[in-house]
Amino acid sequence: MSGRDSLLLLRRSGLPGRRQGPSMNEKSDLLTLRSVSKSYGAVPVLHDVNLAIRDGEFLTVLGPSGSGKTTVLRLIGGLEPMTSGEIRLDGQDISRMPINRRPFNTVFQDYALFPHLTVAGNVGYGLSVRHVPRKEIARRVAEALELVQLGSFAKRYPTQLSGGQRQRVALARALICRPRLILLDEPLAALDLELRRQMQEFLKSIQREIKTTFLFVTHDQEEAIGMSDRICVMQAGRIRQLGTPHELYYKPNCEFVARFFGENNLVPGTLGQVQGELRSIDTALGRLICSVAGQPHLKNAPEGACAFAMFRPEALHVSEVHDGKNHFSGKIVDVAFAGSSTVAIIAVGEDRSAPRLRMRLPSRFSGSALSASETVALSFAPREAHLVLS
Amino acid sequence: MTGTGSARAPTRWPRRLVTLLAFAMPVIFILVPLAIFLGYSFFSVDHGEIDYTLTVANYVRFLSDPIFLPVFWNTCVLCLSVAIICVLLAYPAAYFLTTLKGRWRYMLLMLLMVPLLMSYVIKIYAIRSILGLNGFLNKALVSLGILQEPSSLFVFNMNAILLTLTLLLIPFAILPIFLTLERIPPILRQASDDLGASAAQTFMRVTLPLSLPGVASAASFVFVLAIGDFLTPQMVGGVSGFTFGRVLYSQFGTAYNWPFGAALSVALAAVVVTAILLGERFGRNRGASV
Ligand SMILES: Nc1ncnc2c1ncn2[C@@H]1O[C@H](COP(=O)(O)OP(=O)(O)OP(=O)(O)O)[C@@H](O)[C@H]1O
Ligand SMILES: [Mg+2]
Numbered sequence: 001m002s003g004r005d006s007l008l009l010l011r012r013s014g015l016p017g018r019r020q021g022p023s024m025n026e027k028s029d030l031l032t033l034r035s036v037s038k039s040y041g042a043v044p045v046l047h048d049v050n051l052a053i054r055d056g057e058f059l060t061v062l063g064p065s066g067s068g069k070t071t072v073l074r075l076i077g078g079l080e081p082m083t084s085g086e087i088r089l090d091g092q093d094i095s096r097m098p099i100n101r102r103p104f105n106t107v108f109q110d111y112a113l114f115p116h117l118t119v120a121g122n123v124g125y126g127l128s129v130r131h132v133p134r135k136e137i138a139r140r141v142a143e144a145l146e147l148v149q150l151g152s153f154a155k156r157y158p159t160q161l162s163g164g165q166r167q168r169v170a171l172a173r174a175l176i177c178r179p180r181l182i183l184l185d186e187p188l189a190a191l192d193l194e195l196r197r198q199m200q201e202f203l204k205s206i207q208r209e210i211k212t213t214f215l216f217v218t219h220d221q222e223e224a225i226g227m228s229d230r231i232c233v234m235q236a237g238r239i240r241q242l243g244t245p246h247e248l249y250y251k252p253n254c255e256f257v258a259r260f261f262g263e264n265n266l267v268p269g270t271l272g273q274v275q276g277e278l279r280s281i282d283t284a285l286g287r288l289i290c291s292v293a294g295q296p297h298l299k300n301a302p303e304g305a306c307a308f309a310m311f312r313p314e315a316l317h318v319s320e321v322h323d324g325k326n327h328f329s330g331k332i333v334d335v336a337f338a339g340s341s342t343v344a345i346i347a348v349g350e351d352r353s354a355p356r357l358r359m360r361l362p363s364r365f366s367g368s369a370l371s372a373s374e375t376v377a378l379s380f381a382p383r384e385a386h387l388v389l390s
Numbered sequence: 391m392t393g394t395g396s397a398r399a400p401t402r403w404p405r406r407l408v409t410l411l412a413f414a415m416p417v418i419f420i421l422v423p424l425a426i427f428l429g430y431s432f433f434s435v436d437h438g439e440i441d442y443t444l445t446v447a448n449y450v451r452f453l454s455d456p457i458f459l460p461v462f463w464n465t466c467v468l469c470l471s472v473a474i475i476c477v478l479l480a481y482p483a484a485y486f487l488t489t490l491k492g493r494w495r496y497m498l499l500m501l502l503m504v505p506l507l508m509s510y511v512i513k514i515y516a517i518r519s520i521l522g523l524n525g526f527l528n529k530a531l532v533s534l535g536i537l538q539e540p541s542s543l544f545v546f547n548m549n550a551i552l553l554t555l556t557l558l559l560i561p562f563a564i565l566p567i568f569l570t571l572e573r574i575p576p577i578l579r580q581a582s583d584d585l586g587a588s589a590a591q592t593f594m595r596v597t598l599p600l601s602l603p604g605v606a607s608a609a610s611f612v613f614v615l616a617i618g619d620f621l622t623p624q625m626v627g628g629v630s631g632f633t634f635g636r637v638l639y640s641q642f643g644t645a646y647n648w649p650f651g652a653a654l655s656v657a658l659a660a661v662v663v664t665a666i667l668l669g670e671r672f673g674r675n676r677g678a679s680v
Pocket of ligand 1: 043063065072219
């Protein structure tokens with residue numbers, strides 16, 4: 001049987017019991033967390049978490065260590081009881097459903113493969129405990145192994161596999177039961193960079209093929225941006241923002257998210273007037289004009305409120321042309337070559353507390369146009385700058 | 391890594407000495423005596439004097455005499471039963487221990503191990519008084535109405551040996567089982583639950599198979615200790631509880647036939663070594679960790 005056929009078989013299209021969404025275009029919610037809280041003893045770990053996971057999406061939970069990502073996954077999987085709140089699947093409360101009845105499967109951080117079972121035994125485990133006939137188990141195990149490209153490894157034991165192969169066995173074991181939701185807790189954390197890249201693409205392609213909802217945990221923002229349909233950023237047991245990678249990258253709703261996602265220039269200031277989709281902010285760089293398109297809370301924030309002007313290093317340009325907006329000059333303190341791009345650190349103003357900005361330019365063979373201690377005129381387009389309330 | 395080369399030179403001599411000692415100790419204190427025994431088993435005794443001409447007569451006697459082989463066989467069966475009963479009782483106890491949290495777990499484990507610190511003879515006396523005709527066991531069975539009058543079922547016979555050895559050796563079974571159970575990563579059980587297994591399925595398919603090495607070690611421990619024991623059968627076995635250990639003991643003692651005793655020891659040693667090898671073979675974990 002070819003890999004392609006097995007993909008078709010694993011696809012869960014048109015299974016009975018699937019809820020019909022209100023509209024065929026709009027993706028419906030598969031799972032919702034409603035004001036879920038969790039404490040270990042007296043220590044609160046999650047505070048009032050609300051989250052809706054859409055059917056078929058690749059949703060990533062992203063956050064620094066200790067922010068509660070694993071806890072969210074364990075609550076959904078049923079490995080841990082909630083302190084309060086509820087979890088709904090297709091609108092039905094499953095908060096008290098025992099772990100082995102929940103139609104979710106987990107890919108654990110260190111794989112948790114059964115050492116006494118072969119690869120085939122591991123992958124078929126979920127089916128054999130449900131008393132699926134042997135023949136069907138064998139067939140589906142072969143399909144699943146085909147899917148994760150481990151067809152010839154069925155008889156090996158987990159200790160005889162490499163990290164990446166174990167990872168794929170764990171994935172096959174989770175998806176063979178055709179769960180509604182696959183929970184992945186930092187499944188790539190133990191792999192080296194190259195393998196990690198491959199596995200990222202691999203996971204993503206499998207998710208597209210079998211059309212199953214993935215809830216993926218990571219603390220690597222690059223990984224999150226590259227793989228996710230949506231990202232949920234957590235900090236200290238709270239969800240700070242939920243949105244597409246693009247939204248989070250360009251329109252973070254708080255300083256934490258703005259700083260967490262890649263390099264950023266955040267310049268503190270006070271809000272000025274609104275002009276259509278633009279708003280001014282007074283900063284140490286002078287009066288800057290930023291976009292507030294689609295962000296009513298920023299449009300409606302009172303004048304004089306503290307905020308940050310935010311623009312990405314790649315939005316900053318060297319330009320002598322002066323059109324009166326977002327124009328200032330600075331001194332290059334440092335130039336760092338980073339392969340495809342070159343990053344310049346720029347000090348604006350003389351004193352030590354003056355804001356330092358990062359500018360990222362595509363690298364060129366014939367040397368950078370920039371050199372340290374040069375003074376340059378800089379600008380950025382208002383639509384590439386955003387505001388973040390502080 | 392350049393420092394180690396020069397640092398190693400001066401420590402080379404003491405280190406070799408330690409290595410030599412480490413190998414010499416077991417050779418001198420274990421292998422040499424065993425070899426001497428093996429040698430003795432090919433001699434014979436004539437009017438209380440040892441005759442140093444080589445012969446296999448002792449082995450022929452052991453295999454052909456109508457007494458020794460059945461006793462040998464019965465003793466093996468008895469000790470196997472002790473091992474099985476010990477494991478069956480120890481497993482739930484060890485499992486229960488692993489369900490306890492932190493401090494309680496080790497407190498209780500220590501309590502279960504306390505009998506190991508007590509004198510062997512005192513323990514046997516204590517158990518003998520429990521098993522006796524007016525002992526606790528009989529009194530309890532009578533007062534519960536299970537027996538009409540005290541029974542001699544557990545007094546000075548094979549049953550008494552079985553019960554006593556079981557009671558004495560159970561801590562040796564609990565420990566290895568507890569250790570393997572404790573070493574099973576909890577995440578594996580969670581993974582099993584997560585994949586849809588019921589609690590019973592998780593136990594049968596994950597916990598039990600992963601703890602079998604401990605079970606094998608426990609069984610081989612208990613068996614080896616039981617089969618080498620002659621004191622317990624001597625004290626609680628009476629006349630009917632005649633075990634191979636007692637036969638052996640009598641050859642070195644009352645019968646004063648060392649060569650024949652040595653031949654019997656060699657037979658016993660063969661069984662012990664087999665038990666240890668089996669325990670080792672199955673006690674090894676296939677994939678130590680994940
Ligand atoms: N069993 C537990 N008992 C007590 N506290 C716990 C327990 N498990 C987790 N915590 C605490 O809960 C908080 C969140 O833990 P969690 O494992 O969800 O973090 P995480 O976001 O997954 O972190 P990481 O990226 O390091 O895996 C941490 O402060 C942690 O110390
Ligand atoms: Mg975690």
